[in-house]
Amino acid sequence: MSGGGGSGGSGGGFGRDSGIDCAGLRFDAFLSSVDPDTLDSISEGDVLPVELRTDPARALVVVLPDGRPVGAITRQVRELLRCIQQQVSYQATVKNISGGDVEVLVQAV
Amino acid sequence: MSGTRGTRRPEHLRAARDSQHVCSRLSPLATIEAGGDRFEFEWGEAHQLGTAAFWVQQTRERHPEPDHRLGERTLAEEVVACLLGGFGLPARVGLAAFRAVHEAGLIAIDPPPSSVALERVLTQPIALHPGGPAVRYRFPYQRATRVSRALQFLSERDVPADAWDLRDWLLDAPGIGPKTASWIARNWHGSDGIAIIDVHVHRAGLAAGFFSPSWRLPRDYSLFESAFCQVAAIGGVSSAALDARIWRDMSFLGRAGAMLVGPAAAAQAATLTV
Numbered sequence: 001m002s003g004g005g006g007s008g009g010s011g012g013g014f015g016r017d018s019g020i021d022c023a024g025l026r027f028d029a030f031l032s033s034v035d036p037d038t039l040d041s042i043s044e045g046d047v048l049p050v051e052l053r054t055d056p057a058r059a060l061v062v063v064l065p066d067g068r069p070v071g072a073i074t075r076q077v078r079e080l081l082r083c084i085q086q087q088v089s090y091q092a093t094v095k096n097i098s099g100g101d102v103e104v105l106v107q108a109v
Numbered sequence: 110m111s112g113t114r115g116t117r118r119p120e121h122l123r124a125a126r127d128s129q130h131v132c133s134r135l136s137p138l139a140t141i142e143a144g145g146d147r148f149e150f151e152w153g154e155a156h157q158l159g160t161a162a163f164w165v166q167q168t169r170e171r172h173p174e175p176d177h178r179l180g181e182r183t184l185a186e187e188v189v190a191c192l193l194g195g196f197g198l199p200a201r202v203g204l205a206a207f208r209a210v211h212e213a214g215l216i217a218i219d220p221p222p223s224s225v226a227l228e229r230v231l232t233q234p235i236a237l238h239p240g241g242p243a244v245r246y247r248f249p250y251q252r253a254t255r256v257s258r259a260l261q262f263l264s265e266r267d268v269p270a271d272a273w274d275l276r277d278w279l280l281d282a283p284g285i286g287p288k289t290a291s292w293i294a295r296n297w298h299g300s301d302g303i304a305i306i307d308v309h310v311h312r313a314g315l316a317a318g319f320f321s322p323s324w325r326l327p328r329d330y331s332l333f334e335s336a337f338c339q340v341a342a343i344g345g346v347s348s349a350a351l352d353a354r355i356w357r358d359m360s361f362l363g364r365a366g367a368m369l370v371g372p373a374a375a376a377q378a379a380t381l382t383v
Contacts, residue, residue, distance in 0.1 A: 072156030
């Protein structure tokens with residue numbers, strides 16, 4: 001454990017997570033911090049790209065075709081990051097829109 | 110939806126604005142004290158990768174195992190496991206080395222093993238798991254000496270009962286610094302309030318802004334620990350769980366960790382020596 005132990009720290013941390021099936025990574029998620037101005041632009045069934053943005057803050061966001069972010073993904077973040085680094089792309093299918101809540105299915109393209 | 114689903118903003122946070130969405134630049138500020146100084150940093154939002162808010166949310170959503178112990182039954186085992194792990198080698202290799210030493214019957218304090226006996230085990234190829242591939246342990250001579258001396262230390266003294274006393278006591282053992290002493294004490298007692306500031310936590314804390322770039326390890330270990338435990342308290346999670354979450358995720362991500370905390374933090378962490 002580099003670092004140590006990390007924390008090993010972290011404890012328990014001696015164990016190492018297993019590899020990920022990036023192509024098979026698939027999960028439902030409610031988008032976080034939805035931009036209400038984008039809600040009129042999406043419908044159930046829409047397929048939108050997932051991007052890693054670094055401005056104004058680092059976030060995994062679901063974006064409209066014009067690039068405006070709809071909301072952010074906070075589930076399975078580490079898996080998504082590792083797979084994105086391996087050049088796997090992801091998309092989000094809008095499953096449900098209720099009030100300001102947007103539920104999507106995230107899966108590899 | 111604004112902010113984080115289902116979570117209340119802690120009172121320690123001063124909201125820069127009430128409503129956050131994914132395009133927002135503004136972020137709530139948090140205040141912590143360390144070394145008599147108060148400083149503010151951006152707490153962030155749960156979706157903002159690498160912020161304190163992000164780590165707290167990840168800690169809540171993914172529950173680390175409650176038992177942090179690496180050894181099986183004794184403090185001596187925990188000491189050996191932590192000494193064989195640590196900086197400069199993957200966690201699985203450290204754990205495999207611990208198993209090899211354990212199976213060789215060399216985790217004992219009456220009498221403690223010689224460094225030569227430990228070297229004999231650690232210089233052999235070590236199976237990562239039963240029947241699995243074998244690897245070479247990177248620091249057989251250095252760690253053999255440390256383990257032998259640490260077990261000698263344990264054999265000559267009464268072990269303090271309290272976690273913090275144990276941590277301080279271990280600092281007198283040859284080859285054990287503040288991070289390793291904290292790691293052992295936290296694992297053994299499962300104590301909250303003891304933080305393990307390793308390279309991953311250091312890197313994450315710098316990026317999140319709750320560690321000062323002017324602090325140095327091991328000199329300022331207590332400042333790092335104080336800041337880290339305050340962040341955990343503000344977030345309403347245990348410092349042990351937060352530490353475990355950060356370590357697991359950063360360790361898992363490896364080079365991809367730069368996508369989470371940014372290249373600047375990665376560069377700063379590169380200069381870390383613990």
